[in-house]
Amino acid sequence: MKRIILHIDMDAFFAKIEERENPQFKGKPVVVGANPKRGEGRGVVSTCNYEARKYGIHSALPISRAYQLCPKAIFLPVNMELYQEVSERVMNIIKRYSQNWEIVSLDEAYLDVSIIKAYKKAEELAKNLKREIIAKEKLTSTIGIGPNKLIAKMAMEKAKPNGLLLVNPKQVKSFLEPLDVEDLPGIGPKTAGKLRDIKVNKIKELKELSKLKLKEMFGKAGESFYERARGIDEEPVISNRAVKSIGKEYTFERDTRDSEILFETFEEIIKGVWQELKENNFSFKTITVICRFSGFETHTRSKTFEKPSEDFKTLQKEAKKLLLKFIVENQKPIRLIGLRVKF
Ligand code: TTP
Ligand code: MG
16 A cells, blocks of 8 residues: 655754743754863763754764854753653644654654545645644654655655655655765765765665675665665554553442442543543554452453444443443442553
8 A cells, every 4th residue: 555654853852942941042052962061071962953053063962072163052951851741742742643653752753644645635734733833832843754764754854944845656766866875764974985985975876786786785784775775665654652551440439339329430430531542542442341349359341343443432332331231240339440441
């Protein structure tokens, strides 16, 4: 099946968060990382905003060097807790745009939106996503769209910052060929150096090397360069949803058989689970009801659907049916009821 993949990466992530929190920094070079100690500091730059990049400062540069390049820059320590919090909120926005998402790092994620079929629609979706992140978090992002993860990521790199670039299957060849070999993820400075030695600088030139030749030069990795130079990448977007199941339960003050109390409480549990499902853009395939009777005897009953469902009424109806079975089959007072749903 034809795939449509998005790669989203936040612009100058840590630095932009600091700018947002401190509007007085706006327009000034901001460097996040180790303390420069007037040029004596050890450690490296975590990241910097685009104003600081104009001075040649970049991630992983020794902080002492960054200080030399731009002593008047605003140097800030890494406030990881804050960035993690913001990352989580950004990812929660991104996750709502497809069931099929993969978080790669604090500021980077893939979405598989193949289900919407048309590239034009994917572009609209990407624009909306960018807009929503700006509106809710006051942060800019860049999105690449392509037929696989490789092309989506490379398109994203070319569109930095605050950009959007779509490379459809027909455009893959003309997109890749003029790029430098280093632009291909997996080709670092060392590999690029060896290629330069044999006068291979552009991806177009890389394509002239046989698979065997590449294997001789770089081993197994070489074979993958052959595929990647042609824009071939089968890697699936793997949903690494943090939440694989969602559940809630309630222990009664006193064990009860009062069906009004039981079902009212259960209704609240169902609503709670539903709320969390929605927040995680999560559908369910299996419903499990937990019932603990007096004396701590605990039973579970499950129902698995053929297809994942997102329907509240289905969840409500099926969960209640399962609870009812417990009540009619066992006469003991109930101590706890719970509901868990799984994908
Ligand atoms: P990147 O996405 O590589 O960089 P960025 O978001 O700062 O800038 P842009 O994407 O616009 O080029 O990394 C995301 C965050 O990860 C970055 O803000 C800081 C952190 N980081 C480090 O701490 N050290 C590093 O060497 C790199 C590359 C990133
Ligand atoms: Mg980034």
